[in-house]
Amino acid sequence: MSDTILKVENISKQYRLGLVGTGTISHDLNRWWYRVRGKEDPYLKIGEANDRSTKGTSDYVWALRDINFEVQRGEVLGIIGKNGAGKSTLLKILSKVTSPTTGKIKTKGRIASLLEVGTGFHGEMTGRENIYLNGAILGMTKKEIRSKIDEIIEFSGCERYIDTPVKRYSSGMTVRLAFAVAAFLEPEILVIDEVLAVGDAEFQKKAIGKMQDISRGEGRTVLFVSHNMAAVQNLCTRAIVLEHGKVVFEGDSNNSINFYLKSNTWKGINKHCLKKGVKNIIVEDIILNSANNQSKVITGQALIIKFILKKQMNKRYKNIRIDFKIDDVYGNRVSWFSSAINSQLTFDDFDDLGEMSFNFKKLSLVYGEYILSYVLIADNIEQENAQEYLRFEIAPGAYYKSPIEITPNHTSVLLDYNIDTNFKGLN
Structure with missing residues (x-):
């Protein structure tokens, strides 16, 4: 049995700038006429790459174009790239918030998403009620949610406000509760989009620790988007780099981060x-x-x-x-x-x-x-x-008079030291 839990095949997403849908009745009719005849959408042949820094000539842009990758069970996959590269669009498609223009996604099990602060929460409902609501959306029974609710509340650190409407929560409290719900209700795939940037240092440490636990200890899968390269390096086993809606690199987290940094940074001054x-x-x-x-x-x-x-x-x-x-x-x-x-x-x-x-x-x-x-x-x-x-x-240079090569994997800062030995009288 294959251990692949998520497979993305030729996913593309096209948008028309400034408008909802195609923008004109003629475009809608044209698409419908091609569809009933079993032909390809004619507007898939036009459009430009999604480069936010340049002025385009077409009203159509490809937020994503021909994305292909697989994720194994228990793997933590990092998705990195500049703003506008297509990371959030990809996660919204994976979470079924929006549908792809072309391509398909194959998954095994439930997907829980943390795409934005407060996504899926109802402001008028209390924190406790939102836990039950989100659990139900994820397909959990009331009994299952009840067995986890104490752990969720304790992890979130919002116990004092758990029976207060969420609209009165700060953004940090909201993301704490949302993360706790998604992590403790045991989805097979957990999708996280930059939400850790909202939390304080204590919460970030707890959240990263929890993600490591659920991936390594419980064998569940995490898709993690962040601009914090240190977090990606520490958490992810593998990463893909997006640029203008396309995958430009895929490999282990260190190589992916190095590719991203070298292709998007200045040299010298x-x-x-x-x-x-x-x-x-x-x-x-x-x-x-x-x-x-x-x-x-x-x-x-x-x-x-x-x-x-x-x-x-x-x-x-x-x-x-x-x-x-x-x-x-x-x-x-x-x-x-x-x-x-x-x-x-x-x-x-x-x-x-x-x-x-x-x-x-x-x-x-x-x-x-x-x-x-x-x-x-x-x-x-x-x-x-x-x-x-x-x-x-x-x-590279010789800091120590030693045949052992000191690499960045060992340390960043080197210190001079001496070693004294005394083995006399030892059995």
Whole structure:
């Protein structure tokens, strides 16, 4: 018996921009006439890819085009892509909220969906009543729901408000209750679309833990859409990458994330970075130099990160401070540095250009790609705040005198240490 629980075959979805349906009686009649003669819809031959950043020439767009994939029982499949790539449309088709233009879906078992905050909830009904309503929609009997309701309420953290109408819930409370209902009423396939972004850190941790439990421990399947690459990496076993309504990559979660990040990110200086602040002083440039004044940054070698500062106003400034952080490409914080930590540091006023250098005798970051963000402060006033301003790569190098290769799978930050041994007197 095949262990495939979900099979998607040639799914496509076409929309007509700005209108409901085809928009004209002639188009509707034309489609009907082709259909009664057993011929293909003539409007399937027209339309453009769904690229939201460009102006098209056709009123028809393909939100999805020829999507094919299979999901195994107990698998957690990540679906990633930029805004407008077709992720939510795909999940709505899988959840039967909308129907595909072409193609078919084969499933084994019930599907529970968390597509938007409050989807499937009735605002006038209490939280408890909505649990029974959603359970009934999922095909559960009242007895089955009653046996799970205490666990659902406890997990959601909304016990005090469970007999209050849902319209009085905050968005965070609503998504907590919706997730608890979907997870505890035991659907064979759980579909989740970015709802974890609404919850707080505590809820996100509980939700990810619960999804791991139901997939690994209970053998149920999860389809997970998120822009949080760290969550996709930790939770998903496999992922597909959507772009303009098409699957452009499919593989394990790490390879899929790397493909997505490399195909959708800038290299070097991010010229489109939004810099906030008063900007009386700005960072004109950031220069990275490794050992022997080389531009290549290498693990275990010396590194200088030099900030070139430029005045925008002819004014004297004291207490110039730079804080910067380094994140990995998944958005996880790796390190943070500040010029204010060095109490011996003094600042002299400069006429036009000045510089501040951070010197690292032995770079302790493992090889890979990293992103630098900074804040520039002068006279206790934030001059610039630039997030994800510089993307740079660290090449492999020998941090330890060891034949063992240290990879990003082992760690992000390396530390110097010694090992003492004493085996005397041991049996």
